[in-house]
Amino acid sequence: MRSTMILALGTALFAAAAVAAPKSGAPADPTLETPGWKAPRNAAGQPDLSGFWSSATMTPTTRNLQIGKEASLPAEQVKVMEARFAAALAQRDETKDPNHLPGSAEDKAKDAKLFAVRPDFEFAGGDVGGYNIFWLDPGNHILEVNGQFRTSIVTTPDGQIPPRKDGKSAARFNYNLDEGASSYLGSFDSYEMRPEGERCITFARNAPPPMLPNGYYNNNYQILQTRxxxxxxxxxxxxxRIVRLNASHRTDGVRPRMGDSIGHYEGNALVVETTNLPQPDNFYGAWKDLKVTEWFTRVSPTRVKYRFEVDDPGVWAKPWGGEYEFFPLHGVVYEYACHEGNYALPAILAGARRQEKEAQAAKAKSGAD
Structure with a gap:
């Protein structure tokens, strides 16, 4: 399965469009709303965030410096990028003969056009291994927040993950098991050594805070509210993830899946604070003392602004964060029945056991000789 590689691949989304961007404007206002519009309220008097939403976007988590060093892109460039990607995806997704077998010369030619726009698709998709292009449901638009087309979700000055205080690279912590000391790559002794995406436990960073789009599929959500x-x-x-309103953080030391989330409403925003995150939900290696604060703000009839801030004094010198906007999902969220087709995990472990037996047999034969 390739889902565990999604976050790391996100930085490659714009590799094919290296055009300089203009300087960004003023910092984003988290309370900005559509002029003349008031956020709806539910029966409990809370700002109504309920419904089905999507965070799918072409914009990567961190800025691709091949595009430029600025936070935003001009509208003209965005139109070209979106049109190019849409055309490449459409020609690859054209209806085929039901008896068509993948991997033909025609398929490869179409794939080449798509990979030229999205090089990361060649790794995540294709017709060999993982998911082929048919199953990918990426965002088709560049992220727009407060009228600016963003080059990254992260809102640090350079659009990158801030340096760690210990000097270690943030990239090495993406999917490692024990604070970056060892990677799941090459670890086949047990299912416990495999990443959570392969084990159908948690999908990339879609669910644990901070919630990030993955650039490929399943970026859909449902928000429900009670008193x-x-x-x-x-x-x-x-x-x-259940957010307990007007509550206090637990003090028993238990680290629930996706952490301990409490929240309250401020104006038109739901403010959520999460602590007690378990190690598998680490964010670039931070988890023991990590605090994630999120703001869900209804800013228009069709948008919910999502802003987050991460704070771990032992890992980073100061808090930092990012933002994007949810847009309506024209449908509902269906069950993601991961285990029903999860042949990868037993196959990976079975293959490792087979290799071990072959190695033992070769060693025994060598000794006999």
Missing amino acids: DAAVIVAEGIHDA
């Missing part, structure tokens, strides 16, 4: 809680259901592996 005492808000529930955020992520499509990927159908995780449901």
